[in-house]
Amino acid sequence: MSAPLEARSINEGRSNIASGRVVILARWRQRLTYLVMSGFLAWHTLAMVVAPAPDNSVLAQSVRPVFQPYLSLLRLDNTWDFFAPTVGKGSQLRYVIEDETGQRTTFVPAEELSWYHPAYFWFRSWYYSIIESPDAYADYAAAFFCRKHASLRPVSITLLEYQEGDFWADDQLSGKHPMDPEFVTVNTIKQAKCTGS
Amino acid sequence: MHRLVDVVRFGRGVFENVGAAWSQFWFQSSPTSPLEITRMGIGAALLLHYGLASPYLFDFWGDAGWMPRDLALTELSDPWMQSVFFYFKSPWQWIVFHAVFLIACAALMLGWRTSSVKWIVLIGQISYDYRNPILSYGVDKILACLLFILCVAPIGRAISLDRVRAVRAAKLKNLETIVLPYSSPWSGACIRLMQIQMALLFFYSAISKLKGDDWWSGDAVWIVFTTGEHYNRVILDVLASHYWLVNFATYGTLLIEIAFPFLIWQQRTRPYLLAAAIFIHVQFAVLMGLFYFSFVMIMGHMSFVRPEWLARLGSAWKRRIGEMEMIYDGKCGFCVRSMAWFLAFDGLRQIKIRNFRVNPSSIVTDAQVEKALYLTLPDGRALPGFEAYRYVVLRVPGLWWQVPFFYVPVLSRFFGRPIYNWIAANRSALSSKKTRVFRSLLRFR
Numbered sequence A: 001m002s003a004p005l006e007a008r009s010i011n012e013g014r015s016n017i018a019s020g021r022v023v024i025l026a027r028w029r030q031r032l033t034y035l036v037m038s039g040f041l042a043w044h045t046l047a048m049v050v051a052p053a054p055d056n057s058v059l060a061q062s063v064r065p066v067f068q069p070y071l072s073l074l075r076l077d078n079t080w081d082f083f084a085p086t087v088g089k090g091s092q093l094r095y096v097i098e099d100e101t102g103q104r105t106t107f108v109p110a111e112e113l114s115w116y117h118p119a120y121f122w123f124r125s126w127y128y129s130i131i132e133s134p135d136a137y138a139d140y141a142a143a144f145f146c147r148k149h150a151s152l153r154p155v156s157i158t159l160l161e162y163q164e165g166d167f168w169a170d171d172q173l174s175g176k177h178p179m180d181p182e183f184v185t186v187n188t189i190k191q192a193k194c195t196g197s
Numbered sequence B: 001m002h003r004l005v006d007v008v009r010f011g012r013g014v015f016e017n018v019g020a021a022w023s024q025f026w027f028q029s030s031p032t033s034p035l036e037i038t039r040m041g042i043g044a045a046l047l048l049h050y051g052l053a054s055p056y057l058f059d060f061w062g063d064a065g066w067m068p069r070d071l072a073l074t075e076l077s078d079p080w081m082q083s084v085f086f087y088f089k090s091p092w093q094w095i096v097f098h099a100v101f102l103i104a105c106a107a108l109m110l111g112w113r114t115s116s117v118k119w120i121v122l123i124g125q126i127s128y129d130y131r132n133p134i135l136s137y138g139v140d141k142i143l144a145c146l147l148f149i150l151c152v153a154p155i156g157r158a159i160s161l162d163r164v165r166a167v168r169a170a171k172l173k174n175l176e177t178i179v180l181p182y183s184s185p186w187s188g189a190c191i192r193l194m195q196i197q198m199a200l201l202f203f204y205s206a207i208s209k210l211k212g213d214d215w216w217s218g219d220a221v222w223i224v225f226t227t228g229e230h231y232n233r234v235i236l237d238v239l240a241s242h243y244w245l246v247n248f249a250t251y252g253t254l255l256i257e258i259a260f261p262f263l264i265w266q267q268r269t270r271p272y273l274l275a276a277a278i279f280i281h282v283q284f285a286v287l288m289g290l291f292y293f294s295f296v297m298i299m300g301h302m303s304f305v306r307p308e309w310l311a312r313l314g315s316a317w318k319r320r321i322g323e324m325e326m327i328y329d330g331k332c333g334f335c336v337r338s339m340a341w342f343l344a345f346d347g348l349r350q351i352k353i354r355n356f357r358v359n360p361s362s363i364v365t366d367a368q369v370e371k372a373l374y375l376t377l378p379d380g381r382a383l384p385g386f387e388a389y390r391y392v393v394l395r396v397p398g399l400w401w402q403v404p405f406f407y408v409p410v411l412s413r414f415f416g417r418p419i420y421n422w423i424a425a426n427r428s429a430l431s432s433k434k435t436r437v438f439r440s441l442l443r444f445r
Helices: A001-050 A058-073 A119-132 A134-148 A169-173 B002-026 B034-059 B070-077 B091-110 B114-131 B138-152 B161-173 B185-210 B213-217 B220-226 B233-241 B244-263 B269-287 B292-306 B309-319 B331-346 B366-371 B385-395 B399-406 B411-425 B427-445
Strands: A092-097 A106-109 A152-164 A185-193 B324-328 B349-355 B374-376 B382-384
Touching: A001 A058, A001 B002, A001 B185, A092 A119, A092 A134, A119 A134, A119 B034, A134 A152, A134 A185, B002 B185, B034 B091, B034 B114, B034 B138, B034 B185, B034 B292, B034 B309, B091 B114, B114 B138, B138 B185, B138 B292, B161 B331, B185 B213, B185 B244, B185 B292, B213 B220, B213 B244, B220 B233, B220 B244, B233 B244, B244 B269, B269 B292, B309 B399, B324 B331, B324 B385, B331 B349, B331 B427, B366 B382, B374 B385, B382 B385, B385 B399, B385 B411, B399 B411, B411 B427
Parallel strands: B324 B349
Antiparallel strands: A092 A106, A092 A152, A152 A185, B324 B374, B374 B382
16 A cells, blocks of 8 residues: 555544544533433423422422522512412501691592502502501601601601401492491501601 | 343333433424514513603612612522612612613513523512512512523524524525524423423412312402402492302303313313413403503413414415515615615515516516616506505514504605605615725724
8 A cells, every 4th residue: 555545544534533523522412412401491390390389298398498599599489379279358558647737638549559550569569568567667658658748747647457358249239339337447557757747 | 131131121112212202292393483472572561560660769679768678688588589689889770770671671572682681681570579579479470480481492583683683694695595493492392391380370370279268169259359459340240240250250260270281282272271361361451450460471371372373374464465576776785785684574584586687577677676676566566665665564574663654644655755765866875885884894803
């Protein structure tokens, strides 16, 4: 075999080995990608199942610590329990402002909101929080409402919860309203002075 | 020894079959179009929602607002619950972040730089939620879940400005180039992930309802409408007179929620279950005022729309509109670049093109095309210049955003025609000017 031919066949051999390596590498890369993708899909699906699982499920609770950081970080830790298990009774926030002359005016903040604006849900959520956790939110709310009605020269404010009761079809047919006094229980949430008035 | 070989062979067979089933379930190559509909809807919903929240930025998420930072931190039980707002010090940081977030939402809706902006939107959504947890409700939970899936998915490859840019780049090299729609197994896997998310949501929602007396007794819908949040005098009057409607609506909701996660997967039942799910969410929107929630849920359900349905819809639209052929001047650089832009928006490939320099038309003479671009229709009509564009923008879905410019009564034609005629008359000058700028830019680089 002549020298140039020998060199050519060596070169061909080398390039064959190199292309073979490329093919093997590509194949392994493909397999690795497939494995990583599959691992992620299995992990995320399990996370979606575990997140809303009941607290009393031993199986779900045993794996929850593994998923917890992932669920919390990505805000995936949700229970899909819309209007469940019961719809529940609503509550309405009202407040009474007393001015310098001793006159008391009642306000129903929810009635100032429109269904068609997202503010409806933001403010309602806030009102519920004031009702449910007055220690955390009532002080700020009282100051906020006092500022809002500064033109009335408010002296004090009383935050009230109107808790809704049972209201059935017969009540509706007899022309009553769920917020009529006979259907609601009124609780005082907080009384506060309006500072700076 | 033989037994061992048999066992190994059996195990390998089982492993291969499981692997094949796994691949078939997750990794079927699919276009991204169902996810793109979700992307556009969610981007638009977030833009509107947080855009309207702008006046309350400091009340809702500021340190001196409803939820002081310390209080927010006590509400969050886990150190992994993070918000970028926790690290802000000056008011301008809130404003800049909010502005960037809104721009990212708009970009997500339009599919512009999608691969980056989707992460900004996800981080923003989580940050707003964790900064003031009392504000978030059902829809925010769903949004975070859907957004994360969109983030890992290869979105922005269809019905997007990213796609327009890619097609335009290819068309600039050769106007006849056809850029095939993107399709990949990973896209199919992400669609499946979103479908599982929606099915699980319905499943858990249904079983948690089954634990409640209101739902068992069939009174839940009545109670919903008597609460102050969803009170509606007219609806209550109707329901009180025909109380069976309350039971029907309550059990109907339960039935749909229970059936959905099981029957949505079958080819025959999917259209019915999808229609039912959309129907109940339209009811929630109209009767209970849950517009944002319902819209986002419907966008999540779009993952169940089969790409074939969309393809069929596209074909039906193409058939209805008929063929359109644009005759242009291939020697004019400005015209070619404009055509590349224009065709990039034609996702359904409704417009055929003809360069009259190499392929003269039998309907329009060369002298006519020297003056203006022409559009020919199957019925033999030939529309010149402005009228051609005006005809096309109404019939090509990707160009619908231009409809307001072309269809303002009187004004569009009054201004549009002279502008077009001026551009057509000066196209050679525009071409050379643009080419000179392009060349000097290349030299500079």
